[in-house]
Amino acid sequence: MATPICRNGSSRALRSIFSSPKSTNTTLPAFLVPAFASPAHTSHFSTTSQCHSKIGRAPLSLPPDVNFTVLTAPPQQQGRQVSRTQLGQTVEIEGPKGKMSLTIPHYMSILSDGETRTQTLSILDPEERKQREMWGTVRAYLQNHILGVSEGHTAILRLVGVGYRATIESAAVTKQPEYPGQKFVSLKVGYSHPIELGVPQGVTASTPQPTRILLEGVEKEVVMQFAAEIRLWRKPEPYKGKGIFVNDETIKLKAKKIK
Incomplete structure (x- = not known):
């Protein structure tokens, strides 16, 4: 036994x-x-060594019609300890679509190359975890700003459902404008009451088709946040495939429930 x-x-x-x-x-x-x-040996899920992201050190390429200006940062404190309150350099990016600015952390610096029109972001201490975490994040923000002022960011919303449609109105019944000339997105997605959403400042909304909403803007975060607010009124459901879809969003249909 x-x-x-x-x-x-x-x-x-x-x-x-x-x-x-x-x-x-x-x-x-x-x-x-x-x-x-x-x-005896210790089992691991992966046999490969840990690989860090290289997004932060990738250079930023500037289009010909975009100006990239780095303003002087305030005096830095001694030491390499990361501080969330200490400000760093301010980057101003200007293009045909508009102008944006971003204040980077004090432990980051930008190296400009006038011949190749590239900007490279570096950090003070690559061994510091917090600095490495923000390295790729700040670089992604700068890349989005460059694309925003040069080409602009867009979001396409698709209304899928019987009777679903949207229109752009210059005035709203249930809301007051937050700034002069504000437009409103009016949705008809199966509710008995009108759904009116004010378009944020800096975002342009249009309806090429009754079931399509096109959002355009310089700042990607504002455009996608407004698209998410519209989507909340009819999230895509997995049984009939109805709802409001953003860009290339899809959903896998489920089998019908049998009682």
Whole structure:
């Protein structure tokens, strides 16, 4: 009869007990012999070494009609300790679509190359975790700003459902304009009351088709946030595939519930 193995016991102790089953009175099941005969080792999910992201050190390419200006940062404090309150350099990006600015952390610096029209972001201490985490994030923000002032960001919303449609109105019944000339997106997606959403400042909304909403703007975060607010009124459901879809969003349909 095989000796029961305690789940909470040490594998090293069990290995010493069952190391030589022929010389002891303890019987070891045949299927456990290879496991205890092999040397002890620690199992891992991956055998490859940890690889850090290289997005932060990738250079930023500037289009011909975009101006990239780095303003002087305030005096930095001594030491390499990361501080969330200390300000760094301010980057101003101007293009045909508009102008945007971003204040980067004080432990980051930007190296400009006038010949290739590239900007490279670097950090003070690559061994500091917080600095590495913000390295790629700030670089992504700068890239979005460059694309925003040069080409602009867009979001296309698709209204899928019987009777679903949208229009752009210059005035609203249920809301007051937050700034002069504000437009409103009016949705008809199955509710008995009107749904009116004010278009944020800096975003242009249009309806090429009754079931399509086109949002355009310089700042990507504002455009996608407004698209998410519209989508909340009819999230895509998995049984009939109805709802408001953003860009290339899809949903996998489920089988109908059988009572």
